[in-house]
Amino acid sequence: AQSVTQLGSHVSVSEGALVLLRCNYSSSVPPYLFWYVQYPNQGLQLLLKYTSAATLVKGINGFEAEFKKSETSFHLTKPSAHMSDAAEYFCAVSPKDDKIIFGKGTRLHILP
Amino acid sequence: DTGVSQDPRHKITKRGQNVTFRCDPISEHNRLYWYRQTLGQGPEFLTYFQNEAQLEKSRLLSDRFSAERPKGSFSTLEIQRTEQGDSAMYLCASSSPNEQYFGPGTRLTVT
Numbered sequence: 001a002q003s004v005t006q007l008g009s010h011v012s013v014s015e016g017a018l019v020l021l022r023c024n025y026s027s028s029v030p031p032y033l034f035w036y037v038q039y040p041n042q043g044l045q046l047l048l049k050y051t052s053a054a055t056l057v058k059g060i061n062g063f064e065a066e067f068k069k070s071e072t073s074f075h076l077t078k079p080s081a082h083m084s085d086a087a088e089y090f091c092a093v094s095p096k097d098d099k100i101i102f103g104k105g106t107r108l109h110i111l112p
Numbered sequence: 113d114t115g116v117s118q119d120p121r122h123k124i125t126k127r128g129q130n131v132t133f134r135c136d137p138i139s140e141h142n143r144l145y146w147y148r149q150t151l152g153q154g155p156e157f158l159t160y161f162q163n164e165a166q167l168e169k170s171r172l173l174s175d176r177f178s179a180e181r182p183k184g185s186f187s188t189l190e191i192q193r194t195e196q197g198d199s200a201m202y203l204c205a206s207s208s209p210n211e212q213y214f215g216p217g218t219r220l221t222v223t
Contacts, residue, residue, distance in 0.1 A: 009152075032210065043116075043203060044155070044214040051210055090154050099145060099168070100212060102154030 001098045002027045002093045006103035019078040021106050023091030033074045034092040034100065035065055045088065050074065060093075061085070086110045097107065116206050116215035124221045125194055132190045133218045137206030140207060144187050145212060146179055148172065149201040161187060194222045 007022035033050040048059025055067040065076045091103040117136045125131050142163050147155035160170045163184035176196050181187040189197055199222045205212040
């Protein structure tokens, strides 16, 4: 069975500071991994995805994530936080072309 | 806009009533998924279709829930005899290889 664990339901960072959202996964097969963002009262937007190509994945809005098989991690980072980054972030795992299993989410707060 | 659309965006209903939601996927996508998201949680898989065939249903999908995709295009999700625990955001997604595109969701409130 596949699952993801997001460490920290709430993360606060100052504007301009590094954003680090942690995600660990469990999978019995080589996984596809995703990060989604959800703004209030909106649907899910794909930030980036890992599909077994390059281990460092660059996404939209300056976000990137690194797949580390030895640590079963897929942490999301952004060098400099912006107020517009405040949202809920979901890490997710999926076998190829199948349903997506989501983590519980991390709410990112940006402090002025 | 050729993205995934869902209707209605919001639905308030009384306990015991039936509700139906509609999802229109991106036209060339064969796979369509339904997820449910409760407050403070990530989305949870409910069911999915490959064209008109319903290929998998989650144990979350009780007998009161039924989904259809009659012509392999739009899909409907019906909840019969709604309960307060059904209050959630219902998300639809359609899939190209390796990526699912999500609609804006239907927020259901059962009073």
